[in-house]
Amino acid sequence: MANAGDTPLERNVQSTIIKRFNNHTRTLVRCRSADSVGHVVGDPDISGSVNGRHVEIEVKVGRNTPSDKQWFELRKWALRGACCAVVYSSRDALVFQQEVLAGRGEGQLLVFGATAECVRQGKHGAGYQVPITTIDSGSGDTEVLEC
Numbered sequence: 001m002a003n004a005g006d007t008p009l010e011r012n013v014q015s016t017i018i019k020r021f022n023n024h025t026r027t028l029v030r031c032r033s034a035d036s037v038g039h040v041v042g043d044p045d046i047s048g049s050v051n052g053r054h055v056e057i058e059v060k061v062g063r064n065t066p067s068d069k070q071w072f073e074l075r076k077w078a079l080r081g082a083c084c085a086v087v088y089s090s091r092d093a094l095v096f097q098q099e100v101l102a103g104r105g106e107g108q109l110l111v112f113g114a115t116a117e118c119v120r121q122g123k124h125g126a127g128y129q130v131p132i133t134t135i136d137s138g139s140g141d142t143e144v145l146e147c
Contacts, residue, residue: 010061017046017057020090021097031046042070044058044084051103053083054081059087075129083096084108085105086110086111086113107131109132
């Protein structure tokens with residue numbers, strides 16, 4: 001369901017991603033942001049496992065991008081070997097899932113949409129230094145940036 005500006009609500013995108021991910025036998029994820037017990041501000045929205053690899057996913061909508069705290073938390077997870085992503089749609093998330101299923105993405109941060117543009121412009125917070133891969137969903141182009 002979309003809001004007045006035709007941008008889907010973030011929680012609806014999260015729900016769709018979780019349902020689609022959990023349809024795969026090698027994937028189990030849950031929405032961390034809905035869990036009020038122990039939830040830390042800035043934690044990625046979705047956490048779980050894809051083919052035995054730990055994943056952390058931050059969901060954004062429209063032109064929103066991660067806060068400095070969210071960048072820091074995603075990089076912290078990636079530095080410790082998790083596969084991390086910032087996605088804007090279930091399509092972005094499925095591209096990320098396929099990367100992880102193919103054995104790629106460990107210790108990296110994959111970013112899509114407006115966040116990819118932020119990274120290209122150098123506006124992506126501070127914190128741990130991990131490889132960030134920007135993905136242009138329209139053309140399929142990828143660019144790995146060391147930051």
